[in-house]
Amino acid sequence: MESKTDQFRGYLKRFVELTDPEWQALEKELTFRTLPKKRFLVQQGQRTKELYFLVQGAARLYYEKDGDEKTTYFFFENNLLGDYLGCLAGQPSAMSIQTLEDCELIAFRYETLTALYEQFPVYQIFGRKLAEYLFMGLDMRLAELLTLTPEERYLKFISTSIKRKIIERIPQQYIASYLGITPVSLSRIRRRIADS
Amino acid sequence: MESKTDQFRGYLKRFVELTDPEWQALEKELTFRTLPKKRFLVQQGQRTKELYFLVQGAARLYYEKDGDEKTTYFFFENNLLGDYLGCLAGQPSAMSIQTLEDCELIAFRYETLTALYEQFPVYQIFGRKLAEYLFMGLDMRLAELLTLTPEERYLKFISTSIKRKIIERIPQQYIASYLGITPVSLSRIRRRIADS
DNA sequence: CTGATTTATTAACTTATGTAAAGAATTTTA
DNA sequence: TAAAATTCTTTACATAAGTTAATAAATCAG
Numbered sequence: 001m002e003s004k005t006d007q008f009r010g011y012l013k014r015f016v017e018l019t020d021p022e023w024q025a026l027e028k029e030l031t032f033r034t035l036p037k038k039r040f041l042v043q044q045g046q047r048t049k050e051l052y053f054l055v056q057g058a059a060r061l062y063y064e065k066d067g068d069e070k071t072t073y074f075f076f077e078n079n080l081l082g083d084y085l086g087c088l089a090g091q092p093s094a095m096s097i098q099t100l101e102d103c104e105l106i107a108f109r110y111e112t113l114t115a116l117y118e119q120f121p122v123y124q125i126f127g128r129k130l131a132e133y134l135f136m137g138l139d140m141r142l143a144e145l146l147t148l149t150p151e152e153r154y155l156k157f158i159s160t161s162i163k164r165k166i167i168e169r170i171p172q173q174y175i176a177s178y179l180g181i182t183p184v185s186l187s188r189i190r191r192r193i194a195d196s
Numbered sequence: 197m198e199s200k201t202d203q204f205r206g207y208l209k210r211f212v213e214l215t216d217p218e219w220q221a222l223e224k225e226l227t228f229r230t231l232p233k234k235r236f237l238v239q240q241g242q243r244t245k246e247l248y249f250l251v252q253g254a255a256r257l258y259y260e261k262d263g264d265e266k267t268t269y270f271f272f273e274n275n276l277l278g279d280y281l282g283c284l285a286g287q288p289s290a291m292s293i294q295t296l297e298d299c300e301l302i303a304f305r306y307e308t309l310t311a312l313y314e315q316f317p318v319y320q321i322f323g324r325k326l327a328e329y330l331f332m333g334l335d336m337r338l339a340e341l342l343t344l345t346p347e348e349r350y351l352k353f354i355s356t357s358i359k360r361k362i363i364e365r366i367p368q369q370y371i372a373s374y375l376g377i378t379p380v381s382l383s384r385i386r387r388r389i390a391d392s
Numbered sequence: 393c394t395g396a397t398t399t400a401t402t403a404a405c406t407t408a409t410g411t412a413a414a415g416a417a418t419t420t421t422a
Numbered sequence: 423t424a425a426a427a428t429t430c431t432t433t434a435c436a437t438a439a440g441t442t443a444a445t446a447a448a449t450c451a452g
Contacts, residue, residue, distance in 0.1 A: 070343050072338065072339070085335045094339060121317060124321060125320060127324045131324055131327030132284050134331050135327050136281055142338055142341070143259060150439085171398090181440090182439075188438085188439085346409085368430065368431095379431090380412095381408080384431090384432090386431090
């Protein structure tokens, strides 16, 4: 049975190979959290200085504007999440991250990461690869938003998420928001697709 | 009078301080280009392995889809450009970059950069900061697209670009595309704003 | 299990945007 | 400088999406 820290260490292997001492330097700074459904990991307007690894559960990222919420991203187990932009820019968060299910998390301070950049060259590489990875995700998402119609985005979304059984874990309204449309509009699109 | 390489070295100071030997390792790999208006730096579907520093001029990034073009980004002097995603992912370019004016460029191979990562720790830091910088730009752009209406995006665009006299260098149709709308729609928005 | 709450669908109506085409204005270039 | 090409605006029409509200379905909590 794999422990939570093992799971996190395994995730980091996507980016770099860590020796035991390198890993332990990070490991000793980790803290564990559990968070029930519908709670906040990041709150718009507040400073966060922590990043998280999602051991189990799901969350969404959203912006609040004029009283309504625009969901722009989803997170599932085995991924990092948090206000990376806010940490980098040293600014209050422009968005909120809310759990969609009960979550198990590993938390670490952003400062821990930057301190590791100084102490171990391998973390410098990790930091670069992490930023590159996040850049790639955003670049592809932006391209989709600007080049596909809402209907095309929906079809693409289900085709990539159905395999990972993601879709049934996310309420429709958040998917609509993710696609840049209203829940009403998504209902109509689903109808159009079903009818054809 | 500042030389082109000095200009580039000055730009890099945003990210890291380079010693003379560190800088010279990069400098000796640089090549200079000039490119007339309306020419391509990157072509959708092709592999590029070069990145560029724009000494003088302007360019746009666009995706072609169903015969029409979606412009998603503009570049001006004193900035890096190129298919960074393609370089990272080792994939053919998903978009094109076309000059909007006659351009003066400094070119360098992406492999030169990754080789420098290995040779000098400072370039590892540069690589991280560059990716972080690009991530921040995309993250903010995505938030704008998903939370603002086309009219709000236009107002924001002119307020930030008017100072830098950028707006008069870009044809309206490309700005429309950047905002995610058609030129016709942008004309109407401009009319609405002027009337009110 | 059942009532309460949340979520999804549907309908009616409004509005903003897309499309196509024509004309005006601007820019390019020969 | 004048003709050609490109770009911008306007009009008319079609359509997809937003809004509001009502109903249906699913989920949650006691």
